[in-house]
Amino acid sequence: MKPQSIHFRARAADAMANPVLQQNLSRFASGGLGKLRADAVADFGPQAFEELREAARAIRERSLTHLDVWIARFEREASRRGATVLFAETAEDACDLVLEICAEHGIKKAVKSKSMLSEEVGLNEALSAAGVQPVETDLGEYIIQLASEAPSHIIAPAVHKSRDEVSDLFAQHHGKPRKSDIPQMTREAREALRAHFLSGDLGISGGNFLVAETGSGIIVTNEGNGRMVTTLPRVHVCITGIEKVIPTLEDLSTLLRILPRSATGQAISNYASFFTGARGEGDAEGPEHMVFILVDGGRTNLIGTELQDMLRCIRCGACMNHCPVYRTVGGHSYGWVYPGPMGAVLTPAYVGLENALDLPQAATLCGACSVVCPVKIPLPDLMRTLREQQVDRGLRPRTERLGLKLWSWFAQRPRLYAIATRLAVWAMGWHADKSGMIYWMPFASGWTGSGKAGEGRFLPAPAGRTFRDLYARRKRGG
Amino acid sequence: MRVGLLVTCLVDMMRPNIGFAALTLLESAGCTVVVPEGQTCCGQPGWNSGDRAAAKALAEKLIVEFEDCPWVVAPSGSCAGMIRTHYPQLFSDSPAMLARVRALSERTYELTDFLVNIARVRKVPGTYAGSIAYHDACSGLRELGVKAQPRQLLATMAGLTLKEMAGCETCCGFGGTFAVKYSDISTHMADRKCDSIVSSGVDAVVLGDLGCMLNIEGRLRKRGDATRVLHVAEVLAGDAPGNKAKR
Structure with missing residues (x-):
């Protein structure tokens, strides 16, 4: 995915000027996942939850301290159990590996469960360009794929969309009468996706964790699509970051306690899918080929x-x-x-x-x-x-640097500082109205905005004298 | 108890009344208060802007000024948090200074935290009439655990009704230089805070950090709302502007 982060200010301004998005965000803010988490923590017991956080921190820290060792162990165990483990240094390498697999197995359609890493490396674009149809099967990802948008949240990719917007989108793409009842809409999406699950030759999943001890990948999902993606197609590729390796299943059990509670407030997610190797002899189901692609993408730096x-x-x-x-x-x-x-x-x-x-x-x-x-x-x-x-690296604006340097220069010289603040207090007082509010003044437009009605803030003016001056007078008995 | 009062740069310039209210509260708690004369700024603007050198210079100055004080108290969670939480980080690469820094940071307190937990204050000098909501400013709340302390002190005041407002722990959008660097986002966040304040229907919102006060007051007034914005020290000391029950 091509980063657009340099345009943050403009994008944020657009977002704040978009009333539908603002409504969706405020619904998310008030009743959303934050509240569900708080309830889950209260249920678990706040003290116990703190202990769980510390245990989870320690596990992840331990994984990273000897990451090379755990990756090597993971590779050994996964290979021993019939999976292939590949490594990609860059986004391009990761896409190339997937495309090679597609070419090798004659893949025409890839069904995907949610993977932020695949977004990171731009996998869908690469697949489409190579003539492989990528189909997102996580409901949120499916919605934004129909809308040709990027995810706006890592676990709720379409959280920026309202029900109405999704209704329109489904009506447009499913060729069926517009529905506004959520269970009916979900059913319609499910029917559309079912055909894809059955016709996909490649399943692509992310990986929440990779367990070194057993060479297993684990994904945590709620919709069941992840299970379809990892079992139905002939080939399953699990693509994830190299840092996701953890040492043992015991460690996993701790992390599986804290992940859903932190994410959605669930004590346990609907599904926790484990995949260890390809379909073995006597296995009723599973992919014929199972490939792990571990992507660096700047992580080792x-x-x-x-x-x-x-x-x-x-x-x-x-x-x-x-x-x-x-x-x-x-x-x-x-x-x-x-x-x-x-x-x-x-x-x-x-x-x-x-x-x-x-x-x-x-x-x-x-x-x-x-x-x-x-x-x-x-x-x-x-x-x-x-x-x-x-x-x-000299990446800050010169005015900001100068402002800070001046501030720190004066603040290190109390006598000059006292004079400078006295002057500043006077200047601000001069710009204030009777109620003590400054509507606009030079060097303060960052605070007040342009001074137009509705925009920005007033700057409450100083009370009149600095504490330093008043205290000195009081000490002199004035 | 000898206490060094860190007035803070914002209180010095904008609301000296808060400094005097803090003085009143500390003295009525039986403390001998010293106000080191040359004090200016704790260095937080530099620290949060990535200018470690500027932050360090001001931190060293403050340490020298307050080192003799058995306790350091500030009417601000963010300045106290700077010293307590961030000074040790700031000097993590100077082992020679670190012991001195730790010794000072460990005895630095936000005002209400100090009054409740060190001075064991159970009665405050002020009186106040009216309903208030308390806004938990971020640094005090999350860096220093200031939550129950101001409420405990406010609860001792007859005539004062404390109403909890929705989202009292949500940032008001001030964030130091953030407020001017991202004015529009900051204003938007302040608006949400104003919405909670207004819908709680109180006469005044009370908090412990002047930066957040200026942000909230500036936005409320721009919206044409007259809800008062008061510092907890002013309320506890009975020195709040417009207090009907003034001593």
């Missing part, structure tokens, strides 16, 4: 750096569910596969700091993401780290 913590991510989406910026601008504003706080770190890390300048900046560092993260990724700290890297 993070190992051993200040950003390594980000690789612990288990893709639950809790950070974006709780992010007030995400809930204001929606997922598409971030311009790549991963939106919200995780995207603010991953996107610059994977597509280049200079290609996603706004992402680590467009956050209030409120910390709502880090307190819900199931593997305790310190997201605001990582955004700060990226901000430092921007400064170090």
Whole structure:
């Protein structure tokens, strides 16, 4: 997927000016996944949940500390059980590997369960270009594929769409009378997808986890499409990031407790599908060929750096569910596969700091993401780290740099600082109306906006004298 | 108890009343308050903008100024959080300074946290008449665990009714320089906060961080809404502007 993150500001402005999207986002913000998670945590017991978070963090940390060892073990165990394990360094390599498999097996149609990694590498475009029809079978992904859009959320890809929009889309593509009842709409999608499941020659899935001990891939789903994709077609390709390897099934059981609770507030997802090797002798079902493609895509560059913590991510989406910026601008504003706080770190890390300048900046560092993260990724700290890297590489605007330098220069010189603040207080006071509000003043338009009705904020004016001056007077007995 | 009051740069410039209210509260809790004269800024703008050098210079200055104080108290969760949570990170690469930094950061407190948990205050000097909602400003809440403390103190005030508003823990959109770098997003977020405040039907929204106050007040007034925006220190000290039950 070609990153558009450089256009964050424009995309965010469009999102905020779109009333339908704003309505969809506010519905998501008030009754959405955040509340479901909170209920699940309350049920589990907040203290116990904290212990679970710590255990999950430790497992992911341990996986990454010796990632090479676990990958090697995974490769050995998966191969021993009849799967093929391939490695791709870049997005292009990953697509090429899939296309080679398609060519080898004469594949015409690929049915897919949701995979953010396939979005990351642009797999659908590559398949279509090579004459293989990709069909998304996760309901949300199916909807956005019909709409030719990108996902706006990692676990609810079509969360930006209202029921009405989906009704229109289905009526247009299914050639049946328009429906507005959700169960009826889902049934219609299910019927349309069923034919694809039966005619697909290749199943492509992502992988939530790869277990080194057994060489198994695991996907966590709710719709059952994942099970179809991984069992019905002749060939199954599981494509995922190399960082998804964990040591043991025991570790998996801990992570399977925390992932659905963090993501959708479910104690357990409807399906947890395990795939270990191709169909063996005597097996009633399963693919004839099973291939794991482990993609680097910039991940190894993070190992051993200040950003390594980000690789612990288990893709639950809790950070974006709780992010007030995400809930204001929606997922598409971030311009790549991963939106919200995780995207603010991953996107610059994977597509280049200079290609996603706004992402680590467009956050209030409120910390709502880090307190819900199931593997305790310190997201605001990582955004700060990226901000430092921007400064170090001269990627910040000159006015911003100058402003900060001036501020810090004065703040280190208390006497001059006292004079400067006195002047600033006077200037602000001069611009204020009787009620003490500044509608607009030079150097403050970042705060007030253009000063037009409805836009921006007033700047409440200073009270009149600085604390420093008033306190000095009080001490003198004035 | 000797307490160093970190006035904070915003309070110094914009709302000195909050500084004096903090002084009143600390003194009435039996503390001897010193106000180090040369204090300016804790360095948070530099830290959050990726300018580690600028942040460090100001942090070193603050450490020298407050090092003699057995306790450091700020009427701001974000400045106290900067010292407590972020100074140790800021100096993680300077082992020589780290011990001094930790020693100071461990005895730095947000005002209401200090009053409740260190000074063991159970009664406050002020009185207040009216209904309020409390907004949990982000840094205080998530970096320092300031949640029950202000409510506990406000609950001691006869005449004050505390109503919990929906989304009281959601960021107001201030975020320091974020508010000016992404003015439109920030305003949008402030709008949601204003919606919650207005629909809770209170006379005033009370909080513990001036940056967020200016953001919320600026947006409320722009919307033509007169709901008052007060600092928790002013309310507890009975010094809130427009307080009908003023001492």
